Amino acid sequence: MxxxxxxxxxxxxxxxxxxxxxxxxxxxxxxxxxxxxxxxxxxxxxxxxxxxFSACGIPYWVGGxxxxxxxxxxxxxxxxxxxxxxxxxxxxxxxxxxxxxxxxxxxxxxxxxxxxxxxxxxxxxxxxPVRPDLPGVDAPGVHGVQTLDDGQALLDTLARTRGRRAVVVGAGYIGVEMAEALINRGFEVTVVNRGKEPMSTLDPDMGRMVHRAMQGLGITMVNNAEVTKLLTGEDGRVRAVATEHAEYPADLVVLGIGVxxxxxxxxxxxxxxxxxxxxxxxxxxxxxxxxxxxxxxxxxxxxxxxxxxxxxxxxxxxxxxxxxxxxxxxGGGYATFPGVVGTAVSKVCDLEIARTGLREKDARRVGLRFETVTIESTSRAGYYPGAAPMTVKMLAELRTGRLLGVQIVGREGAAKRVDIAAVALTAQMTVEQMTALDLGYAPPFSPVWDPILVAARKAVSKVRAG
Missing domain, CATH: 3.50.50.60 (FAD/NAD(P)-binding domain)
Known part of the structure; x- marks a missing residue:
């Protein structure tokens, strides 16, 4: 040495x-x-x-x-x-x-x-990547996706796999995005998820919308299921994913359990x-x-x-x-990183998913009392071509009205609206202050009352009543 x-x-x-x-x-x-x-x-x-390199881009490379x-x-x-x-x-x-x-x-x-x-x-x-200590987890045909080398290895397997059955273990960002990628590659996809609904970064009521959208794409969702082992064939390759109650045939397995x-x-x-x-x-x-x-x-x-x-x-x-x-x-200068509010966006085909701030269980864990509101709106003025439904859920602190979190599930134009809430959270705004935000409006871009503002108005009424 x-x-x-x-x-x-x-x-x-x-x-x-x-x-x-x-x-x-x-x-x-x-x-x-x-x-x-x-x-x-x-x-x-x-x-x-x-x-x-962009690890976030790997599912879109795999999907084509x-x-x-x-x-x-x-x-x-x-x-x-x-x-x-x-x-x-x-x-x-x-x-x-x-x-x-x-x-x-x-x-x-x-x-x-x-x-x-x-x-x-x-x-x-x-x-x-979380790689559970399970029988068969290291068998050929089982892939994690974290680096470009991982992505290439998965693409190589896709190219030489004759069967078209894929199982994704986990339904967080990685699992959901990989399920879409595999659908795009012509595979039959089953997602095995230990949670009540996919996307545990959302509250379950919002995750349920993601669940329905995934089913609509032909993805089989298996929730409340813990993987117990991965079964292999005579050639040593993975052939199925087993839970306590069932087996799901697999020519390919992707681990999307998180990191x-x-x-x-x-x-x-x-x-x-x-x-x-x-x-x-x-x-x-x-x-x-x-x-x-x-x-x-x-x-x-x-x-x-x-x-x-x-x-x-x-x-x-x-x-x-x-x-x-x-x-x-x-390098001798000065800079700081003050923190985050927890903003993230994703998609399943044309369904956009966004969240920032706290979920209900996060707020309870730190001792906050809060009210929640959920509203249905559209991405554009209702009469304008292409207007698509959007659901916004908002959490606000009881009495003070401080914004605590926002979750959005909808079609085109839904996800990036979460940035309005991210700025409001960073500025520690109340929902009442948010109702006066001077947001851009024209029928091709939003209703006259943006969905975020509709939710804020409803939250104002609720925290006052509380």
Missing amino acids: SMSGGRGSGGRERLVVIGGDAAGMSAASQARRLRGPEELEIVAFERGHSTS EVPERDRLIARTPEEHRARGIDLRLRTEVTEIDVPGQRVRARDVDSGAESWTPYDRLVIATGAR RPETALARAAGLPLGAHGGLLTDLAMRVRGHENIWAGGDCVEVLNLVSGQEQYVPLGTHANKHGQVIGTNA
Whole structure:
């Protein structure tokens, strides 16, 4: 094993980045903008083959809407290197020596190991897919979907699988989007979900609408079902997914159970982790108690501005913002990341799904008392061609009327309306204040009373009555 001095060559400071996707490479790029190669050496380690790719886009690549893998890559390794970043692909960091300010890395292909000292460290190790410890889970034909390599492996399996029966385990964002992708590829799809309804990020009454839409697409939904094992055939490949009460034939299985923060390195190094297993940082994204270590992306917990509690929200939007903040601070500037309100959107074919803020159970968990309203409206003026139904559910705090959360399920034009609510939540607006918002109106874009404002008006009446 080799070991160099405490700083980069020529006495420069060295910034080491662990993880080459959104948060890590955003941080490296931003630090490079602030400090040139003559001042700051930047070394980035990535255990995979790709950098700066959109994991969120993988279901659309698998489904065929995105025609090729390279469309999902925002910046190639060559582009990063051309900007003076020493990017080392297929190199996995196996240990962080915090007292010694160094990391141990292993070449994935050769197995060679070496230590690299750092002055400043960025941990952007991302998330790992939940892979349940079940019989048959590692059989050929069973796929997780987290990286571009995972997506390619799934596409390869789709191309050579003769049968057309697919089972998706899990009905969160990944599971629902992969179910659509497989329908688009001509598979018969069954989704096995342990929850009462799909999309547990919604309240069950809103999830039920997603359930109906999925059934309308020909997807078989199996709710309240726990997978007990994956059955294999004589050739060793997966042939069925079993629950306590039934078996579902499968030529292909996709695991869409969600992800957990990839923090084994951080845990072994004694860095502080939260209740969800993610790294804890301050407002500058600095790891708590460590002046020269930052962390961001899917491996950290973030402050929910509505509940006031730490939350695990693995989304690319946050990862890129974290990277900007970290790169600014690691590069000698100043920036903060105040927190999130929990905004997310998705779709199942033409059904759009959106949510922000707290669900009913979230509000109860933190001790808030609230009222809920649900309204039916349309995406455009009712008389205008293409007007489509939309359901908006709104939570508001009892007595104060403070907006607590919004969920929207509808057709074209529904999902991005959640951004109005996201801004209102960030500004801590009441539903009464929201009713006066000066939103854009014309018949092709909304009714004269936008669905968000209709819900806010109804919520005002209800919290006053309460």
